Amino acid sequence: MKKDQPELWTRNFISVSATNFFLFMTFYFLLVTLPIYVVENLGGEKSEAGLMTTVFLLSAILIRPFAGRWIEKHGGRKVLLFSLFVFLTATILYFFVSSITALMAVRFLHGIGFGIATTCTGAIVADIIPDSRRGEGMGYFILSSTLAMVIGPYVGLTAMQEWGVNAMLDFAAGSAVACVLAGNSIRVKKKQIQEQKERVQNPFNLKNLFEASAVPIAVTGSLFALAYSAILSFVSVYAGELGLGGISSYFFVVYAVVLLLSRPFTGKCYDLYGQNVIVYPAIVLFAIGMLLLGITDSAFLFLAAAACAGLGWGTLFPTYQTIAIQSAPPKRKAMATATFLSIFDIGIGLGSYIVGLAASLFSFRQLYLFGSAYILLGGTLIYYLLAGRKFHHIRKNEQEAVL
Known part of the structure; x- marks a missing residue:
């Protein structure tokens, strides 16, 4: 490595990558276990099991354009912490679900937190990575979600099969708490005033979204x-x-x-x-x-x-x-x-x-x-x-x- 090469593994980069890791860990915990829970525990149909993923992703998709505007106005860290609070709250609410309708409502709220949070982590890491190491940095950042894909389904299914639904939800809640702690350790500098003005002045339309x-x-x-x-x-x-x-x-x-x-x-x-x-x-x-x-x-x-x-x-x-x-x-x-x-x-x-x-x-x-x-x-x-x-x-x- 060249001496004058800008540092990649800063505290902020590690923190935002850890936040992304625990976000996707919680996502994968629930993605592979909730269909089983719907069919076997709530007596739902397979179509309703599939709808759990649809509702989650639908709310994430709908909220992302608004999340981008909020980041421009309030800053990435503030919006991230808000979204992580929503994400954690939704994760805890799974413990109190007793019907498919209630589960769908929680999934919708959870998707909102996830959609905002993943938008924030992407925006924050793009500002943190030095331009000369952007490919390398983005590769490692994306690797954090890939690792979650390795660990999340395995831990979620194992916990559910060995100890039951509540144990699986305990793991999901613990991962969401870790996500909040990692996100809270991020320290992001304010963007340049000129860049902020250019973004905020852009009209809110599909072309810019x-x-x-x-x-x-x-x-x-x-x-x-x-x-x-x-x-x-x-x-x-x-x-x-x-x-x-x-x-x-x-x-x-x-x-x-x-x-x-x-x-x-x-x-x-x-x-x-x-x-x-x-x-x-x-x-x-x-x-x-x-x-x-x-x-x-x-x-x-x-x-x-x-x-x-x-x-x-x-x-x-x-x-x-x-x-x-x-x-x-x-x-x-x-x-x-x-x-x-x-x-x-x-x-x-x-x-x-x-x-x-x-x-x-x-x-x-x-x-x-x-x-x-x-x-x-x-x-x-x-x-x-x-x-x-x-x-x-x-x-x-x-x-x-x-x-």
Whole structure:
């Protein structure tokens, strides 16, 4: 490391990354366990179980544009602490839920806290990371949510299976408390007055709330997210139906470990050979993961599906997000990220509800088999039409220019 290279691992960077980690830990605790709770404890239908994710993400999506304006007006730290208080309050309210209607209300409130908080952490970390280390810094910051994806589902499902619902909620509440403590340790400097004025003076309209250049790849990601939601929200329920409930918590461990191990290599391939060389093989692997879920009859195939899905979708998601950021003008990088995540969350939310409805008509096995075909055929076509062919021409022109 060069001596004059600006410091990355500051107190603020560590604090905001820890805040993001515990935010997503709580999110994943509840994401994989609430569908089971709805079906087995509250006597709900599978469609209602899927709706829990939809309601949560819907409120997060709706609040994000307003969160951005509040950050400009009041500062990132103040808005973050407010959102973390809402997030913690909602987490505690789960202990008092006794009906599906009450659970939906709590999920809506929880999504508001989550949507504001994740917007704040993204804005704060963008200001903290030195420009010369932005790629490295964002990589480590995103890694915090990836680690939560490894630990959260495993701990949540294990706690629920071994000690019951209240134990799982105890872990979720503890994670939310840690989130508040980490957020409170952040010390953010006020932004430059000129930059604040420019942002506040911008009229509040759709043009300023979305980055148009990020929309095509964001829509592509959201359409893939429709299929991914079948894994995210229902793989634990499906494992129980197959008699594999004891290893369901290991699905996301395998998924995320494969993702973490592959990321350095996929990142280098992206830089060397372009987007398409990464995206098309990842689509195939994602489809294979869904296919294995559809035909699985053993723990080996179940975890093999996790590995393929982790390598496939785990590569597609960060690649799509990178494309969204690189497609935007320099001053609109943050908004491109927000646009991508908002549209992606719409896909996850709709997908959870649609899959929940479809599960009332078809078996999960049939849904995963259909999802495999949808990803391989429809997903490939969608990516090619909305983004892939453009990058093919760009790459071809770059190679001709070098020759």
